[in-house]
Amino acid sequence: xxxxxxxxxxxxxxxxxxxxxxxxxxxxxxxxxxxxxxxxxxxxxxxxxxxxxxxxxxxxxxxxxxxxxxxxxxxxxxxxxxxxxxxxxxxxxxxxxxxxxxxxxxxxxxxxxxxxxxxxxxxxxxxxxxxxxxxxxxxxxxxxxxxxxxxxxxxxxxxxxxxxxxxxxxxxxxxxxxxxxxxxxxxxxxxxxxxxxxxxxxxxxxxxxxxxxxxxxxxxxxxxxxxxxxxxxxxxxxxxxxxxxxxxxxxxxxxxxxxxxxxxxxxxxxxxxxxxxxxxxxxxxxxxxxxxxxxxxxxxxxxxxxxxxxxxxxxxxxxxxxxxxxxxxxxxxxxxxxxxxxxxxxxxxxxxxxxxxxxxxxxxxxxxxxxxxxxxxxxx
Numbered sequence: 435x436x437x438x439x440x441x442x443x444x445x446x447x448x449x450x451x452x453x454x455x456x457x458x459x460x461x462x463x464x465x466x467x468x469x470x471x472x473x474x475x476x477x478x479x480x481x482x483x484x485x486x487x488x489x490x491x492x493x494x495x496x497x498x499x500x501x502x503x504x505x506x507x508x509x510x511x512x513x514x515x516x517x518x519x520x521x522x523x524x525x526x527x528x529x530x531x532x533x534x535x536x537x538x539x540x541x542x543x544x545x546x547x548x549x550x551x552x553x554x555x556x557x558x559x560x561x562x563x564x565x566x567x568x569x570x571x572x573x574x575x576x577x578x579x580x581x582x583x584x585x586x587x588x589x590x591x592x593x594x595x596x597x598x599x600x601x602x603x604x605x606x607x608x609x610x611x612x613x614x615x616x617x618x619x620x621x622x623x624x625x626x627x628x629x630x631x632x633x634x635x636x637x638x639x640x641x642x643x644x645x646x647x648x649x650x651x652x653x654x655x656x657x658x659x660x661x662x663x664x665x666x667x668x669x670x671x672x673x674x675x676x677x678x679x680x681x682x683x684x685x686x687x688x689x690x691x692x693x694x695x696x697x698x699x700x701x702x703x704x705x706x707x708x709x710x711x712x713x714x715x716x717x718x719x720x721x722x723x724x725x726x727x728x729x730x731x732x733x734x735x736x737x738x739x740x741x742x743x744x745x746x747x748x749x750x751x752x753x754x755x756x757x758x759x760x761x762x763x764x765x766x767x768x769x770x771x772x773x774x775x776x777x778x779x780x781x782x783x784x785x786x787x788x789x790x791x792x793x794x795x796x797x798x799x800x801x802x803x804x805x806x807x808x809x810x811x812x813x814x
Contacts, residue, residue: 460481460519460524460525461519461521461523461525464517466515466518467515470506470513471502471512471514478524479499481524481525481527486551489551489553491554491579492549492551493711495707495708496713497549497708498685498708499529501540501706504678505529507677508674508677510670511531513529513532514529514530515529517562525552525556526551527550527551530571532568536569536571537568537572538573539573539575543665546575546749547577547749548574548575548576549577557581558582558583560582561773561775563773564775569776570772570774570776571772571774572773573769573770577766577768577769578590578768586773586780588769589770590767590769591753591767591768593749593752593753593768594753594758595747595750595762596761597747597763597764598748599746599747600741601737601738601741602738605737610763612759613760613761613763617734619730620730623726623727623730627700627728631700633696634695635693636691636693636694637692638691638736638742639691641680643676645690645692645699646704648699649703649716649718650675652719653666656718679704685708688704690702691704691735691736693732693735698720701717701718701719701732702717703718707743707745709744710746711745711746711747712736712745712749713749714749714751715751717733730757
């Protein structure tokens, strides 16, 4: 990539649309096998890095093998579907979890970008994922642009990002009026926090395990207060963040950013980064300091620290949250759907999705969260 955007993300060009594979890259897959992540050989891991580096659409840390490795190492087995071309060269890799007859992308449900690692312009035949007892592949954050998946896409949602090349001045030059106003307000509120509580201290890349524990505690309280499924009720998800915190291989790792006012941790964020891209993953703030807008203060500090971190883009992840809408400088799209040969199952999912959309749009939406979760479970 020559810049921080996702290959001009507003256009529909993507990893599986248009153009032949670049010279020197492998051809289309003709042979397939599925292996546990820890059974991959050096050739396959080298091919993973090479294919990802050649495809600018795959610069998110979720496509880095380090993410699948960390998920696998913390207790959720990852299988990798490996495709080879006629010359025997690795030309496609897709890390997955298998749940009986269903495949899901590695890291689900917290993988905010999903899809096979393939050369730019190459095709990936998703029906090849089925067989050997596998009847479906479910995805909910598939990066838009994989042409072979198009018949199985049920919906698309926006995934915003911040172009932070040039740090805070560069961002402010590209931000919307709302984004600039919120950043200015964050600066004023940081000064207020300092007057009320003591010196404001921001650490862009902390290794403080106690701060990580506090972040997880605050997220769990947030989940309970809002009725959202508790992601960290599964100890494997806690172990994943702890492992990523100490992953430092030069090209991939976790990033814990903290914001203190005096002795108080008022906001924190845990993300993952690969190269010039940081993914905004688990942000939190202490509700006792909500009046100060600590989340915006932390985001402003992180944008300002981007050049020192070597970061040029912050992916905010799927969602229409107000702060994402205000802060974004651009957006891409991710897809939800199911690859299956069973038309009845696809029809059932479409009906379920319509019911979920209707429930969310209803004035009773907040009271229907439990029903929505039960509806989603029906066709997983």
